[in-house]
Amino acid sequence: MDDVAAAFREEWGRVVAxxxxxxxxxxxxxxxxxxxxxxxxERWPRDGVPVRPGAWLTTVARNRATDRLRRAAVGAVKLRxxxxxxxxxxxxxDPSGVRDDRLRLMFTCCHPALAFESQxxxxxxxxxxxxxxxxxxxxxxxxxxxxxxxxxxKQKIRNAGxxxxxxxxHLLPERTAAVLGxxxxxxxxxxxxxxxxxxxxxxxxxxxxxxARILAALMPDEAEAGGLLALMLLxxxxxxxxxxxxxxxxxxxxxxxxxWDAAAIAEAEAVLEAALRRGRPGPYQIQAAIAACHAxxxxxxxxxxxxxxxxxxRLAKLVPSPVVALNRAVAVGMADGPAAGLxxxxxxxxxGALAGYHLLPATRADLLRRMGRTVEAATAYQEALELAPTxxxxxxxxxxxxxxxx
Amino acid sequence: xxYVLMLCxxxxxxxxxxxxxxxxxCISWAVEMEARGVLLGGIGLRPSADATTVRVRDAGxxxxxxxxxxxxEQLDGFSVIECENLDEAIDxxxxxxxxxxxxxxxxxxxxx
Numbered sequence: 450m451d452d453v454a455a456a457f458r459e460e461w462g463r464v465v466a467x468x469x470x471x472x473x474x475x476x477x478x479x480x481x482x483x484x485x486x487x488x489x490x491e492r493w494p495r496d497g498v499p500v501r502p503g504a505w506l507t508t509v510a511r512n513r514a515t516d517r518l519r520r521a522a523v524g525a526v527k528l529r530x531x532x533x534x535x536x537x538x539x540x541x542x543d544p545s546g547v548r549d550d551r552l553r554l555m556f557t558c559c560h561p562a563l564a565f566e567s568q569x570x571x572x573x574x575x576x577x578x579x580x581x582x583x584x585x586x587x588x589x590x591x592x593x594x595x596x597x598x599x600x601x602x603k604q605k606i607r608n609a610g611x612x613x614x615x616x617x618x619h620l621l622p623e624r625t626a627a628v629l630g631x632x633x634x635x636x637x638x639x640x641x642x643x644x645x646x647x648x649x650x651x652x653x654x655x656x657x658x659x660x661a662r663i664l665a666a667l668m669p670d671e672a673e674a675g676g677l678l679a680l681m682l683l684x685x686x687x688x689x690x691x692x693x694x695x696x697x698x699x700x701x702x703x704x705x706x707x708x709w710d711a712a713a714i715a716e717a718e719a720v721l722e723a724a725l726r727r728g729r730p731g732p733y734q735i736q737a738a739i740a741a742c743h744a745x746x747x748x749x750x751x752x753x754x755x756x757x758x759x760x761x762x763r764l765a766k767l768v769p770s771p772v773v774a775l776n777r778a779v780a781v782g783m784a785d786g787p788a789a790g791l792x793x794x795x796x797x798x799x800x801g802a803l804a805g806y807h808l809l810p811a812t813r814a815d816l817l818r819r820m821g822r823t824v825e826a827a828t829a830y831q832e833a834l835e836l837a838p839t840x841x842x843x844x845x846x847x848x849x850x851x852x853x854x855x
Numbered sequence: 856x857x858y859v860l861m862l863c864x865x866x867x868x869x870x871x872x873x874x875x876x877x878x879x880x881c882i883s884w885a886v887e888m889e890a891r892g893v894l895l896g897g898i899g900l901r902p903s904a905d906a907t908t909v910r911v912r913d914a915g916x917x918x919x920x921x922x923x924x925x926x927x928e929q930l931d932g933f934s935v936i937e938c939e940n941l942d943e944a945i946d947x948x949x950x951x952x953x954x955x956x957x958x959x960x961x962x963x964x965x966x967x
Contacts, residue, residue: 562907562941564920601904605920608905609963612940620942623915 457486458659460503461578464510466550469613472514475575475603481517485510551576552615552667555660559628560611567602568631574599576663577656579649586647587638625668629677629733632661636681640688643841644696654685665720675724676734682717683740686710698845702749714744735764754784771802779812787816807836811846818853827853857895861930898935899965906962909945911954918945923960931957935964 464485468478485506499505558571569588573579579587585595605611616624639653661678668674690704721737739760746752761777774797782790794813803809814829830850837843881899888894903922910917931953938944941961948959 560941561918562920562945567920605905608901609907609961610940610944612942616942 458578460506461486462551462554462576462663463503464506465575465578466554467507468510468514469554469575470550471511472518473607473613474514475606477514477517478510479575481510481513482506484513549667551663553613555628555664556615556624557606557611557613559624559631560606561624561627562609562611563602563605565631565634567598567605568627569634570595570598571602572631572660573635573656576660579656583649587649587653589650625671625673628664629673632657632664633677633681633733635660636684640684641839644692654681654688657681658685670727672724672727672729673731673733675720675727676731676737679717679721679724679737680733680740682713682720683737683744686713686717686744692841696841698841700845701743706747706749709744714741717741717744730763730767732764732768735760735767739764752783754780758784771797771800772806772808775803775806775809775812782812782816782819787819791816791820805836807833807838807842807846809833810836814846814849818849823853859933901963901965903962906960907941907945908958908960909948909954910958911949916945916949916954922962923958928957 461482464482465478468481469475472478488509489502489506493499554575555572558575559568563571566588570584573584573587574581581596581599582592585592588595606613615621635653636657639651639655639657642650642653644651658678658681661674661681665671665674665678686709687701687704689710690699690706690708693699717737718741721734721741724734725738739757742753742757742760758777758780761773761780765773765777775794778790778793778797780790781793791813794809794816797803798809798813810829811833814826814833817823817826817829827850830846830853834843834846834850837846885894885897903924906920906922908919908921908923910919934951936944936947938947941963944961948954948961951959953959
């Protein structure tokens with residue numbers, strides 16, 4: 450039973466992708482995948498798990514699909530059409546050089562002509578194998594809403610002629626960025642889930658990492674895919690220490706580093722190194738490098754803040770965002786002292802782009818606190834407290850505020 | 856003078872008896888107007904849920920899911936194209952100057 454569950458997670462996407470490739474029918478593909486897994490549940494306990502479970506499942510699903518299409522009068526036409534047009538064997542211009550239907554599926558799910566929330570839902574359903582109910586719970590929407598969203602997305606793919614393929618070379622950069630964006634959102638949703646949230650929500654991190662691993666493996670030349678995988682692994686490695694037993698936020702410098710997942714960090718470093726060797730730096734790789742600086746410092750005091758500040762500087766050139774500039778200010782505040790960091794933060798505050806963003810006053814407050822300017826720090830903590838979006842953050846800022854009046 | 860008739864409807868469920876009647880009426884209307892020599896052509900479109908909007912701005916080709924009607928842009932004209940798939944249609948649309956000054960809604964033509 451456990452073997453089937455494990456195979457399920459791993460192979461669902463592969464099976465669905467293959468049957469879509471064969472028939473062009475997404476609903477049929479999901480149904481035939483269900484049938485194949487039901488057959489496995491029945492036969493494997495009896496006959497043993499096959500040496501290649503994925504191949505077994507795919508064969509059963511494909512046979513089932515062919516059967517069903519033959520029986521429908523329309524089906525014979527569909528099979529011929531499917532063989533001829535967009536759903537046939539992969540076109541010769543497949544730039545990845547790897548014939549894997551999951552890649553076609555991933556790019557199609559994340560096509561920019563679909564609403565972003567639909568891309569996310571479709572990816573989780575077809576590649577992740579989550580049920581409609583599970584996806585709905587993960588994103589805190591009613592199941593009906595999610596079901597409709599999936600139906601509409603599949604209809605749009607069919608009716609508007611969204612091709613089932615890895616995009617041609619001239620579209621690949623922007624489309625790959627779209628796929629990475631969906632995976633990163635999945636990860637962040639899972640990362641921000643708290644202990645009280647549905648387990649499905651918490652499992653999104655693992656799911657995002659699993660899909661990112663597949664993507665990185667299928668697109669070995671795509672440096673940013675490796676960068677994103679490394680970034681996710683590094684964040685995930687620290688997840689257990691982010692909150693304490695009472696659900697309170699633990700700042701980075703107070704986290705118990707011995708509880709960080711060393712294996713995940715090691716994997717991340719290897720992946721990142723391979724990505725950087727491609728010589729095509731990008732935002733995910735840089736963010737991963739920053740996370741790696743933290744992850745590889747044995748103690749908070751050993752953190753190479755100068756390097757982190759430099760990396761944020763490079764990131765700012767690629768992604769000119771005031772949030773990046775703020776993060777750089779934090780790093781400068783650590784590397785060159787709080788006064789230097791404060792200068793940058795005040796400049797940002799003056800520019801006004803971060804109005805309403807709680808981490809701006811929170812950062813000011815922290816720098817002022819370290820400079821001993823407790824009255825001003827208290828004011829800033831109050832400001833941050835009013836803007837803070839989550840309970841754990843509000844409690845953290847509250848405590849700091851209380852410390853200022855001691 | 857030439858005119859374009861833009862046929863609009865609240866896209867509530869096809870399958871209601873009003874709808875069926877109207878669909879049948881389209882054909883008889885077309886036959887009648889062709890006989891009169893006034894009908895130059897016509898095309899039925901898929902529902903707006905299957906539309907994609909295309910804008911070309913400095914950031915590049917920006918796509919949206921669904922119809923354009925939530926915006927201040929108004930219909931100025933239309934073209935009928937034929938190509939392989941939506942990616943090609945988007946590419947063709949993005950090269951039209953209207954994609955830069957406004958936006959272009961790419962809507963698939965109705966086919967059984």
